[in-house]
Amino acid sequence: MDNERDNVTPMSARTTVRRGANRAEYRLEEMHEILRAGSVAHVGVITEEGPLVLPMVYGIGDGVMYLHGALANSLLKAGANADICATVTILDGLVYAKTPFNHSMNYRSVVVRGAARIVSDEQETLQALQLMTDHVVPTWDVVRKPSASEIRATRVIALPLTEMSAKVRTGGAINVPEDEGTEYWSGYVPVSTIYGAPISNEDAGADMPAVIRNLKGRDLHQ
Ligand SMILES: Cc1cc2nc3c(=O)[nH]c(=O)nc-3n(C[C@H](O)[C@H](O)[C@H](O)COP(=O)(O)OP(=O)(O)OC[C@H]3O[C@@H](n4cnc5c(N)ncnc54)[C@H](O)[C@@H]3O)c2cc1C
Structure with a gap:
């Protein structure tokens, strides 16, 4: 029911999937495909006030994930030149087992870990803004381009895609032997946006x- 995945070598010890390792996906092109299909990254940093996770749009450049926000953005301040984590999740289905203990979800998710750098080069900043604008729907060519002052008010950071993992779950529920033959329904509901x-x-x-x-x-x- 639940697809076995073809795994290759994880990118690092801390991005090695331990729980549900049969769902791990380490092939670069597959992980990029999930990042391409995703729309929101949940970005986690350690701030002086404690851990903070915020949803953000992102763009994928040459081996990096770009994130942006206002210069005053607390997450980007804390995340620049620091170890951060960005997670992209796509919900593909609700999985109903015969008992809630075995309920699950079908999904594609990518976890990226690493040190983000501040993008200061003007050309790279503009390119990053275009990639973020075009990530979900390519609209850069049909809008007014950002002005110099808008660019100055924006902080862009780049997170290298050199330490990441993906997990993919597909298919129906996995019921335990003691539920075999019981009168409860089991199956899954595909979800799409x-x-x-x-x-x-x-x-x-x-x-x-x-x-x-x-x-x-x-x-x-x-
Ligand atoms: C929509 C959704 C809902 C989920 N709901 C739950 C839930 O309610 N309870 C629950 O326990 N788990 C849930 N999971 C799975 C969860 O994301 C973890 O994979 C799981 O909890 C194992 O955690 P762990 O700390 O033991 O992971 P470990 O396997 O120890 O994590 C080690 C490394 O594996 C990688 N990794 C772990 N999880 C993921 C992932 N999802 N995607 C990509 N890489 C990953 C990371 O690089 C991480 O650093 C859900 C996942 C998704 C996508």
Whole structure:
């Protein structure tokens, strides 16, 4: 029921999946595919006030995950030049066993760990902003580009994709032998996030770009 995965060598000891190791995915292209399909990263840092995890948009560059926010953003301040963790999760299904103990979820998730650096080069900053803008829906070419002052007000950090792992669960529930033949239902419900019909702002000064118009009915995570 639950797919066995083809594993290759983990990237580091601390990104070696121990629990549910049969669900581990270490192939670079597969992990990148999940990062490409994901939309939000939950980024965890240690701040002076304690651990903090915040959801953020991200972009994938050449071997790095870019994150951005306001210069005053507390997470980015704490996370710059520090060891951080970013997790991307895609929920693919709800898995119902005969007992809640064995309930589960189908998912694709990637955990990235490492030291993030502040991006200060102007060219790389602009490229990172484009990658983040285009990550979910490529809209960079249909918007006004950021001004110099908007760029100055933005902090961009880059987290190397050199220490990461993925976990993937698919299929139905795994029921335990003592539940065999009992009268309880068991199975799974696929879950997807489908774009609705786009709605133009009252002050929209142009026709809806095709890249937006064509979203309706598509799956965010495919
Ligand atoms: C949507 C969703 C819901 C979940 N709900 C629960 C829950 O309620 N309870 C629960 O115990 N677990 C849940 N999990 C699984 C959870 O993410 C962990 O994999 C699991 O709890 C094992 O934790 P551990 O500390 O023993 O991991 P270990 O295997 O010891 O972790 C070692 C390393 O493996 C990697 N790793 C671990 N988990 C993941 C992952 N999910 N994705 C990518 N890499 C990973 C990381 O690099 C980590 O540093 C859920 C996962 C998802 C995606």
